[in-house]
Amino acid sequence: MKVLITGGAGFLGSLLARELLKSGRLQGQDIQSILLADLIAPSHPELIQSPLVTSDVGPLLDRIPQLLKTEFDAVFHFASAVSGECEADFELGLRSNLDSTRQLLDGLRAQQIKTGAAPLFFFSSSVAVFGSDPLLPLPPVVTDNTLPTPQSSYGIQKFICEQLVADYTRKGYLDGRVARLMTVSVRPGRPNGAASSFLSGIVREPLAGVQTVCPVDPSTEVALASPQNTVKGILAVVNASREKFAGRTAINLPALTVTVAQMLEALETVAGKDVRALVKMEPNAAIAKIVGGWPARFDCQRTRDFGLTGDASYEDIIRQHMQLG
Numbered sequence: 001m002k003v004l005i006t007g008g009a010g011f012l013g014s015l016l017a018r019e020l021l022k023s024g025r026l027q028g029q030d031i032q033s034i035l036l037a038d039l040i041a042p043s044h045p046e047l048i049q050s051p052l053v054t055s056d057v058g059p060l061l062d063r064i065p066q067l068l069k070t071e072f073d074a075v076f077h078f079a080s081a082v083s084g085e086c087e088a089d090f091e092l093g094l095r096s097n098l099d100s101t102r103q104l105l106d107g108l109r110a111q112q113i114k115t116g117a118a119p120l121f122f123f124s125s126s127v128a129v130f131g132s133d134p135l136l137p138l139p140p141v142v143t144d145n146t147l148p149t150p151q152s153s154y155g156i157q158k159f160i161c162e163q164l165v166a167d168y169t170r171k172g173y174l175d176g177r178v179a180r181l182m183t184v185s186v187r188p189g190r191p192n193g194a195a196s197s198f199l200s201g202i203v204r205e206p207l208a209g210v211q212t213v214c215p216v217d218p219s220t221e222v223a224l225a226s227p228q229n230t231v232k233g234i235l236a237v238v239n240a241s242r243e244k245f246a247g248r249t250a251i252n253l254p255a256l257t258v259t260v261a262q263m264l265e266a267l268e269t270v271a272g273k274d275v276r277a278l279v280k281m282e283p284n285a286a287i288a289k290i291v292g293g294w295p296a297r298f299d300c301q302r303t304r305d306f307g308l309t310g311d312a313s314y315e316d317i318i319r320q321h322m323q324l325g
Contacts, residue, residue, distance in 0.1 A: 014042055078124045216292070
């Protein structure tokens with residue numbers, strides 16, 4: 001099986017690639033190769049040293065024609081502009097999230113028409129597809145039947161792509177699987193342009209001895225998942241049979257619901273008061289509005305049917321991050 005991962009040098013893409021290398025199989029077939037496409041080359045030693053892994057560096061929209069000269073059996077599409085970037089630069093969001101996804105889907109459609117085999121396609125969506133519309137207020141708890149009503153450019157772009165994947169799957173051009181990821185915390189590396197970036201920064205930076213800011217009220221509730229639990233959910237979704245996936249609608253991956261105050265309490269419990277003191281409260285109305293509009297509580301039967309559960313506690317998530325170093 002030949003695998004393509006867009007955004008493959010990012011933290012989720014590279015973590016997924018390492019898990020695929022560890023198992024050596026996907027949907028019961030041996031993995032022959034993994035191509036990581038991103039704006040930068042992968043840096044993790046396991047990926048650099050593996051003879052199965054190659055990389056392609058450059059803007060995805062420009063690179064897709066060259067990438068799809070290879071007939072891939074499975075594509076994981078993580079590459080995208082993030083929430084804050086999409087609000088600040090509308091054209092960037094359209095290019096990075098809509099145009100690149102459409103071109104990728106059309107390339108795979110052409111491949112299916114040529115070979116007769118529908119490739120596996122995983123699309124990484126987001127809880128940002130949910131929001132509170134004046135006529136359809138967001139319920140206190142999101143279920144499988146909650147209608148997405150995104151309230152940001154990023155959320156709208158993700159939901160459009162969900163529907164495109166569903167239709168290409170309906171037409172038989174690909175075997176599309178879409179999962180809505182919770183905010184992943186703790187992300188390694190540096191802060192990015194996502195409105196949710198602080199949900200990693202208020203832990204990652206203090207643990208490194210660096211002062212950081214929290215832009216929202218401590219009472220703000222959020223739905224989080226560790227990187228490891230997120231990848232576990234993705235692999236469960238793509239390794240399931242078409243019948244087990246049950247339809248074409250996106251599945252909500254499991255969440256741990258916590259308040260920002262509870263996150264900071266967990267940081268103090270794990271790392272001490274001096275580390276906790278490195279987090280300063282500096283309200284940012286724009287970020288608070290975006291993050292506050294996302295759902296924080298989920299009760300989804302499909303998620304349970306896959307045997308997926310949220311992380312046990314935020315203290316556990318912090319300790320996982322510290323162990324990974």
